[in-house]
Amino acid sequence: MASIALVLAFCFLGFFVPAPSVASPSNNNDFLRCLSTSIPSQLVLTPSSPSFTPLLVSSIRNARLVAPATASPPLCIVTPTNASHVQAIVRCGRRHSVRVRVRSGGHDNEGLSYRSTTPNGEAFAVIDLAKLHAVHVIPHEATAWVETGATTGELYYRVATAAPGLGFPASVCPTVGVGGIISGGGIGLMMRKYGLSADNVLDASMVDAGGNLLANKKAMGDDLFWAIRGGGGGNFGIVLAWKLRLVPVPPKVTFLKVAKTMDQGAVDAVTKWQTLAPVLPDDLSVRVVIQKSQANFQSLYLGNCSTVVATMRSRFPELGVTSADCKEMSWLQYTAYIYFGDAINNKPLEALLLNRSTTLGPFVKNKSDYVKKALTKETWKKIFLWPNGARSGQLILEPHGGIMGRISTAKNPFPHRSSVLYNIQYVELWNGKEAGGNITPNWIGSLYDFMTPYVSKNPRGAYVNYRDLDMGVNKVVDGVTCYETAKVWGERYFGAANFRRLAKIKGKVDATEYFRNEQSVPPLPLK
């Protein structure tokens, strides 16, 4: 009881400016009228428009996030075509107390870029950035400016075609948006060599919580520029474009794939992989996808097949790698192949990588962990055999080490650096026909509980881009978000020091929390 009182007292005392009040229907109409004075009407869709629902679901892949019981639709969706439209939306929103949610690729694991989890909660508008997707490559500088409505597939394609020999470290899935992934870090198969996507941001432009255009990092100041490179999307403003450092890639890279069932030694192989993968050469990344008691080793080597086969045979003989397990291809082909597999043989790369339309898949729930001490063979055996009933459970293990272990935890808000062996993403998929879709995941929760003693602790780490609302949602007391409540997941995503710094920056740049969602960073007053 005493601790609850303390938390509430902290929540009341911790802030200095009241947040905007909840919008009323008249505010909503005034907001829409305000938009109509500065934005062409065809760029503002309300639920009465036949195009509204198709646009709303256009980038949603996860059926769990469109189930009526869990969705609260936006007041309108605006599709800006320039920075002044984005500024106008924020200014109208502030004036009439309508918050916004911003969507780039729409892959947020809890759908926070386009839905509110509170049925009949406060009105909000969605800014869908899909029309702002230009990529301007500057080959002689090895840099590129990319607008945040672009997907990573589009970024890869434009970079590799304008500047062969250059690439960019980001996601395996090419429909992820550069707005969200870079805001939260960005892990992928080149991170051991070149770091996170966010580690390779040189500059940015954004619209702040006052609707001002901050054209570069100088206009933002060091703190805000630090916060947007890994502090999570939807917190500090709307990033319009990133300036990226492009990285060298050889003319041919190698894709290598080996599958092992339990009978073929999968458990031993994964047990060894845990400490081997983080110390392999930086230009070799070997991830593991475990599904149906089978381990699928997939790798990227920034070099040729014969070298990687020799390395794997000497360092990881248990996999029994032969040259038949690998394929050489260009880096651009690789970005498509790792995701689409042999389908790339029949289709032009632009058709695969520039196609941002997604199909609504099954119901999905994700969680994440970081492992700092290798699990025993006995523990892995239990994990491989974890019962999942009719559901499908998948574990994706991404190795750290390499340059990730040499970057300080304070360089940007992403804290999972030197002591980490690998990241685990838990993915549970189900078809939703059971109980009309209103069922809760079961495999993921019990396995996640079982893993508690084996993963990082104090706090148990999690990756902000694998957002998980099971860790909690913000509590708003007297119009302000409680820092003590938010710490529960904030420190898990960012570490204690980085989370505190993020909250202080929030207190400086968005004290009244115009940008607020279920897990947004709360503002702390500057002392």
Ligand code: FDA
């Ligand atoms: P979305 O548009 O939903 O945005 C996510 C968050 O960022 C929201 O809070 C949103 O408001 C905010 N945001 C979006 N644009 C913004 C902008 N311009 N300015 C400020 N805030 C903005 N991750 C990874 O690191 N490596 C990987 O390989 C993958 N692979 C992957 C595959 C699949 C199928 C999924 C569903 C997800 C991943 N992810 C991932 C996770 C992914 O990085 C994470 O979900 C990102 O937030 C998605 O970014 P989007 O722009 O697509 O999402």
